[in-house]
Amino acid sequence: MSNSTQPDGGNSAARPDEIEISLYADRQKIYPRSVAGFFTNWRWAMVWLTQIVFYGLPWLQWNNRQAVLFDLEERRFYLFNLVLYPHDLIYLTGLLVISALALFLFTAVAGRLWCGFACPQTVYTEIYLWMEKLVEGDRTARMRLDQSGHTLEKYGKKTLKQLLWIAFGLWTGFTFVGYFTPIEQLWLAVWQAELGPWQSFWILFYGFATYGNAGYMRELVCKHMCPYARFQSAMFDRDTLVVTYDAQRGEPRGRRSRQADLSLLKLGSCVDCSLCVQVCPTGIDIRKGLQYECIGCGSCADVCDQVMDKVGYPKGLVRFTTQNGLEQGWTSAQMWRRVLRPRVLAYGAILLLITVALFTSLYLRTPLKLDVIRDSTILSRVVQQGYVENVYTLRMLNATEQEQPLRLVVHGLPGLQVISETEFSLAPTGARALAVTVRVPPGSSAPGMHPIHFEVQSLGAEPMTVRQDSVFMMPRQ
């Protein structure tokens, strides 16, 4: 980007070498040309994959309920067979750590793979661009349309495009809210105009965010807002795959006739067709080297390969390669050998470890929670015949979707008996606080605190047991 400098007009008092400039630059609208090829096919595959999951998942049913539902009001998170509660937050932490490490790993190996192929910003921009192209045509047609005067065709096309964009944004917002409120009811509510204020707000807000980000902000989000773009260069090294222009082969660039003999022209392979610039969604020229705006989408590589094919030169003037690979002229097999370097191995090992730990812990998780809270005021009391009683509150939570008949067993002191009810049940995904009175005969233990153990056993179809330690207090005489 260059300074939008303007010569100083009327102010004659200024020093002759000084000029007045604006500190703020207008945005140059980018009209990416559509492209086809290997990387583009992969990007579209990722668009389909991510969006089928995103739009389809909330409609899936499981156990007579939505398979994936984050019920914020009830504070329950349903994931197929799993019901998670706020105290299972550690799993979310684990998921975020896994995501971060996966990002590090992919970045170390292949640069901004996430940015160019799976990031929602890229995916929705791709979809919105496709709709734009559908209505207004490709790059040159769009530029011509924008520069044309007030014609009926222009307004018709613009309106149609807006309608498509808005409809898609609203559908996205609706789907998003469908993850937090049962989507089938939400669908009915939309048609019966019975949406709640927050449901309406989030559908509109998320819809607007999709529309604004994918329709208008586009590369601005990647260049100025995305935090990931800021620190990912820390994961790059000389063996990271990046989109690169092979300057040694391409320079000096220049136009030439197809019949011309390359060896006589003293020209490189680059025919200076500028297609790589036209297809770039962030509007950069890859031939200037690696730049922070490059999201690694490979569009320039795709289009350059086509041009190379047409002019009869070998492909790969712009390609995914590593800095080492480019400088040493390595083959892809040689580059692959450098993939397994300590940084990648370390990321991979930690990623594997945490992933295994998370899933093991999820598998071993007992869907029954027990907390034993000693009564806050009654430390200990002596009742008739000198029996000593302690009071506890059991907080229990049933994380399964079946009713759980339960039995309480307490042990740890001679003659200990529970004089409140010991058999009770917990409703499906229900929680309950239960007061429990534990009694021991007079003089059966020394004064002071004694460890005792609470055990709640499920008598249901799936036997499970949760244990919790507490203490029993014998008063001093």
Place this chain on the structure above:
Amino acid sequence: MSDFTSYFWHYYVAGLTLISILACLGLLWYASRVKVTPTKDNTTGHVWDEDIIEKDNPLPKWWVWMFIITVVFALVYGLLYPMFGKFPGLLNWSSVGQYQAERAANEARVAPKFEAFAQMSVQQLAADPVAMQIGESLFMNNCAVCHAADARGSLTFPNLTDKDWIWGGDPEAIKVSITQGRVAVMPPLAEAVGSPEDVLNVAHYVLSLSGAPHDSVRAAAGKANFATCIACHGAEGKGNYLIGAPNLTDDIWLHGFGVDAVVRSINEGIMNVMPPQNVLLSEQQIHVLTGYVWAKSNPPQ
């Protein structure tokens, strides 16, 4: 903000806030165009660490708009919400007001449920699982602090699960106890009873009433002086619901078991207070709570 005697600080804070916001806007405007000596290579001329040069690129225009939007947002926010000193804002929002609104909304939400409970008798409530669940949480939040989570009380806090009542255990009496609270007073009676020896004898007599371990000779000697206690505890020591005099003939000892505890009660008297709950709970809540407490001593057969 009643901590200050004058409004000076209100105006100071409000003025400073407003001036700061507007100064931000002024700075943006002032710095939007500058006069510089241009460099040929589009850098500022600064070089760090030998080879790091600073490019001189303009800020994107959207950033300016974002800046202006934040200023507008701040002003609108300050107009709607209490941000400028003592100005309460056009929405008249306050955290206390929000608390009250949320509480009122919650009460309106549960009102139909309590409305239905109000039509039921205490006995019917005791048989209603939903009422008992609500009663349980009311008890845990308001009563368990003294009477323990299992309602069996402790020293000086009565057990609510037995049949022994100090102020009466029928639904009406329980409701009055919860609503108005209770103050039970036994004056120090050592002088009225007589010498320390007499007090000891009366204590043994009191223990004998329920068949608790006692010295029968002393008990017999103390019988005459028990006359002092009859006014409240009755001739047979069975107590009196009207003034909250406990029954001395059961083996339940609210203020401690044994001779020493009884002697201390006679010598020092007793002052036992249950605070009224109608300041915290509504009449309908107390009705449900009464059902829960009644059910504790009258468990379903």
